[in-house]
Amino acid sequence: MKLMKRLYPDLPHGERYMFLYIIAVIEILFAFVLNSPLEIVNGLYRIMHSPSTLISDYFAIANPGAAFMNSGLLLILGLGISRRAKKELSGPIVAAYLTLAGFSFFGKNLYNSWAVPLGVYIYSKYEKDSFANNIVFALFGTTLSPLTSVITFGLGLPLPVGILFGNLAGIVAGMMIPPLASEFSKFHQGFNMYNIGFTAGIIGMVFMGMLRGLGFDSPPQSFIGSGYNIQMGIFIITISNVMLFIGLSRCSWSLDGFRRILDSPGRGTDFIAIGGFGAVLINMAIMSIIATAYVLLVGGQLNGPIMGGIFTIAGFSASGKHPRNTVPVLAGVFIATTLHINDTNSTGALLAALFGTTLAPISGYYGWFYGIIAGFAHMSVVSNIGYVHGGVNLYNNGFSGGFVAAVMVPLIEALKGNKTGLVK
Known part of the structure; x- marks a missing residue:
């Protein structure tokens, strides 16, 4: 802690920042356990050109070591943004950073994750x-990172032209996110945690509509890795135990604070x-274990996208998700997957379950029964909505x-007798 204060004397809430830096360092070190330095470098090259x-599972496109290196480096670089901005590390910011780290296993990389935040920065300057x-907005807005990569590498354009227009598109998208996200949150009244995922879905739909009108389309991607359950399981269990130990010690071995979290509906x-x-x-430790247990119990694979889902659940465990409001949604998705044509343990179905917990506030606010219905409905919608944005919005479950x-x-409000249907 003293070392962190000497290195970053301007950092507010230093202990929280130190925790995220430690996660990033562990990821980088774990990368070298998984693959050799040469494999990692070559893998990063393939990731950035995807x-x-x-x-797009970076485990399959490159290798797990390169994916962990990509995630750890992006987390460190992202934390530098908050340090320079002197931003306090609140629950939503923790969620944003662990979501950034999670999606760095399948969609965000060292090339495509800068244009959107730059657009948000330009918007901030314009608005003074x-x-x-x-x-x-800048951190969550990296959900549109694939927009830059698709235009750069996926449309067959000359590379300099692709780089220019790919980054311009990302910058414009970033400028659109803050004003639109603030308005779109009224659409779902805060009951969808991934509001920027919904916003990005609309923006992605507009961009893909224009590209398709010009005769372009995003290339179909289905790179999914398998066979890493032991390595990833050890990583998650280790990190979860560390979080649990530190958390209990910080709470003087009391669960009073955790009980207060459980009493929250999780909305905003x-x-x-x-x-x-x-x-x-x-x-965060308990939720990570619950998410991992769900994947393994249904016979799923701990690949890049699934690791991203677990990271994201851990992040939002600082900003809305807890066992009481999340498990009913998982149950609803599970019931739906048993009735769908997709296997319950397929990566798509598992992503719907993990990221479907974006609807946890419905469960927390209205009760477990409605949480199950929300999960069931989510599985049906998310399976049919990805085409409209061409896969350039990584938070497809937030859109759904x-x-x-x-x-x-x-x-629900109407059933309860509230004729306006509005929630205060």
Whole structure:
């Protein structure tokens, strides 16, 4: 801790930042356990030259070591943005960083993840607003990173032309995210945690519509790895135990803060403010184990996209997700997958389950029964919505979740006798 203060004396909430830096370092070190330095370098090259649309598993495109290196480096570089902006590390910011790290296993990389944040920065300057106030938009907005990669590498354009127009598209998309995200949150009334995923789905739909009108389309991607359950299981269990130990010690071995988190419905919530950072670490550890257990119990593979889902659940365990409001949604998705043509243990079905927990506030606010229905409905919608944005929106489940929440919440309110269908 003293070393961190000497290196980064301007950092607020230093312990929280130190925790995320430690995760990044562990990822980088783990990369060398998985693959040789040469394999990692060659893998990073393949990752950065990939169109990176859904589903582009960097484990399969390159190798697990390169994917972990990509994730660790992006997390460190991303943390530098908050350090320069002097942004306090709240629950939503923790969620944003672990989501960034998670999607760096399948879609975000060292090339394509800069244009959108630059666009948000330009928007901030245009509005004469502090970039720190918009940093959440910049971090979550990297969901549109594949837009840059698709135009650069996936349309057959000369490379200089692709680089130019790919990055311009990312910058323009980044400028669109802050004003649109603020308005679109009213559409689902905050019951979809991945609001920027919904926003990015609309933006991606517009860009893909224009590209298709010009005769272009995103190349289909289906790179999915398998056979890494032991290595990834050891990694998750180790990280979870570390989080649990640190969290319990920070809470003086009390679960009072964690109980306060469990009592929250999870809608627009900062769990750090509610229970403290130690309680958040406990919640993150438990939620990571629950997510991993679900994947393994149904016979799934811990590949790049699934690791991204687990990282994202861990991140949002600081900002809305906990066992009480998440398990019903998982149950609803599971029931739906048993009735769908897709296998319950397929990567697509597992992603719908893990990321479908974006609807956890419905469960937390209205009860477990409606959480199950939300999960069931989500599985049906998310399976049919990815085409409209051509896979350039990595938070496809956030896009789906926005529509599910927008339909369900007014109906639930009507059933409860609230004729306006609006939630305060």
